[in-house]
Amino acid sequence: MTDSLRPAAYAAIIEAAFELLVENPGAALGEIAKRAGVGRATLHRYFSSRDDLILALTKAAIREMDEAVEVACKDAPSYSDALYLSLGALLPLGDRYRFMATEPLEDHPEIRAEFDRQEQETFELVENSKKEGLFDPSVPTAWIAQSFEYLLYAAWESVTAKECTPAQANELAWRTLTKGLGAKP
Numbered sequence: 437m438t439d440s441l442r443p444a445a446y447a448a449i450i451e452a453a454f455e456l457l458v459e460n461p462g463a464a465l466g467e468i469a470k471r472a473g474v475g476r477a478t479l480h481r482y483f484s485s486r487d488d489l490i491l492a493l494t495k496a497a498i499r500e501m502d503e504a505v506e507v508a509c510k511d512a513p514s515y516s517d518a519l520y521l522s523l524g525a526l527l528p529l530g531d532r533y534r535f536m537a538t539e540p541l542e543d544h545p546e547i548r549a550e551f552d553r554q555e556q557e558t559f560e561l562v563e564n565s566k567k568e569g570l571f572d573p574s575v576p577t578a579w580i581a582q583s584f585e586y587l588l589y590a591a592w593e594s595v596t597a598k599e600c601t602p603a604q605a606n607e608l609a610w611r612t613l614t615k616g617l618g619a620k621p
Contacts, residue, residue: 445472445474445478445482448472448473448474449468449469449472449478449479449482449489450492450493450496451472452472452473453468453472453489453493454493454497454531455471456468457535457538457539458534458535458538461538461539465480465483468489490541491541491544493535493539494535494536494539494541494544494547495546495547495550496532497529497532497535497536498536498554500529500532501526501529501533501554504525504528505521505522505526507525508521508522508524508525509521509522509525514565515564515565515567515568515570516565516570518561519561519562519565520610522561523587523588523591523606523609523613524606526588527592527595527602527605530588530589530591530592530593530596531592533585533588533589534589534592555581558584558585559577559578559581562580562581562584566580571614584613587609587612587613588609590609591605591609592605594608
């Protein structure tokens, strides 16, 4: 980005792209520029191609998710609490998660390394939560980690559909993750 480019325009393009591409993964760059309130030429000053934009969005989503979890968990008294706080921190970023699910860049080396790092951090959090007694030690860590991801997505979808508030979705996802869906004995 050069000094002559406006940071506000860049931010507007990023937000508009997230909004539009979550709604319609096939949205054209012209539609994104229009939603951002900029011309196509301005969009192309920042991103020479759709692939460049998708890469920038993926990096932004990863960074935002990492920052949200770091802030939420910095004073967590246990790994179990950190896992719970992570869920609450990531819920508002469900559109970022959904974007990454519809525009996967697993073959891009830098993105693959970031995905692997995030997965490893989640596995470590789950493993340590198992040691604290939150989860049955016989349940595979990968199963719990994937359940966490799917429940995060389900929570975000429920909030987006206005079926529940973010707080309700967070509690429902946590209860499902830690206690399952069975009736109380």
